[in-house]
Amino acid sequence: EVQLVESGGVVVQPGGSLRLSCAASGFTFDDYAMHWVRQAPGKGLEWVSLISWDGGSTYYADSVKGRFTISRDNSKNSLYLQMNSLRAEDTALYYCAKANYYDSSGYMDYWGQGTLVTVSS
Amino acid sequence: AIRMTQSPSSLSASTGDRVTITCRASQGISSYLAWYQQKPGKAPKLLIYAASTLQSGVPSRFSGSGSGTDFTLTISCLQSEDFATYYCQQYYSYPPWTFGQGTKVEIK
Numbered sequence: 001e002v003q004l005v006e007s008g009g010v011v012v013q014p015g016g017s018l019r020l021s022c023a024a025s026g027f028t029f030d031d032y033a034m035h036w037v038r039q040a041p042g043k044g045l046e047w048v049s050l051i052s053w054d055g056g057s058t059y060y061a062d063s064v065k066g067r068f069t070i071s072r073d074n075s076k077n078s079l080y081l082q083m084n085s086l087r088a089e090d091t092a093l094y095y096c097a098k099a100n101y102y103d104s105s106g107y108m109d110y111w112g113q114g115t116l117v118t119v120s121s
Numbered sequence: 122a123i124r125m126t127q128s129p130s131s132l133s134a135s136t137g138d139r140v141t142i143t144c145r146a147s148q149g150i151s152s153y154l155a156w157y158q159q160k161p162g163k164a165p166k167l168l169i170y171a172a173s174t175l176q177s178g179v180p181s182r183f184s185g186s187g188s189g190t191d192f193t194l195t196i197s198c199l200q201s202e203d204f205a206t207y208y209c210q211q212y213y214s215y216p217p218w219t220f221g222q223g224t225k226v227e228i229k
Contacts, residue, residue, distance in 0.1 A: 035218070037165075044208065044220060044221075044222050044223045045157075045159075045165065045208055045210075045220040045223075046220070047216070047217050047218040047219065047220070050215075050216070050218070059215070059216040059217075060216070061216065061217050062217075095164060095165070097165075100170070104215060104216075105212065106212055107155040107167065107170050107210065107212050108155070108157075108165075108167065108210075109167050109170075109176070110167070111164040111165050111166070112164060113163075113164050114164060
């Protein structure tokens with residue numbers, strides 16, 4: 001059974017930093033690309049970032065480019081999102097999601113339960 | 122970026138009803154479209170990919186159709202567990218991967 005468990009969400013001040021983690025199990029982690037998707041309170045889904053199976057390719061939404069960094073450690077079956085220069089508009093539930101393919105193509109076939117990031121003074 | 126527009130934004134229906142949700146892409150996306158279901162407080166769940174292919178384990182009352190710019194998600198006989206918000210998403214041209222704004226299916 002595919003499981004994705006996010007952690008690291010907390011309340012942080014504007015301008016602060018945070019690292020989210022996603023622990024994956026139930027599938028061969030290094031065979032698949034991985035996404036981060038966020039959902040602001042009461043709002044829809046917004047794609048944030050993708051990393052390919054080997055970390056060789058990364059993509060970012062314009063809203064986070066230059067502030068967020070996605071990475072992965074295939075030896076630990078883990079995905080990360082380093083978030084710097086946080087803004088109030090980054091407040092959201094952050095989901096990690098498994099891609100259905102090894103590279104950037106495809107959809108998201110499994111999702112974690114999310115971790116809540118609140119940016120507030 | 123490709124913009125995805127869903128209609129309606131919300132609808133009220135009764136158990137047993139046939140429900141149709143529409144998703145329109147701002148440019149052609151072939152059949153590179155997925156549908157997700159999200160229940161309150163839960164993560165999104167993949168229902169359909171490639172516009173019309175049912176994900177394993179998804180009930181057959183769900184179906185998808187369309188290609189190019191216009192797509193539909195149909196629930197043939199609405200069940201109580203189907204009351205949720207539904208999102209379409211394109212994976213034809215990226216980044217970004219883009220979602221529709223969602224359609225909330227509520228109990229009439």
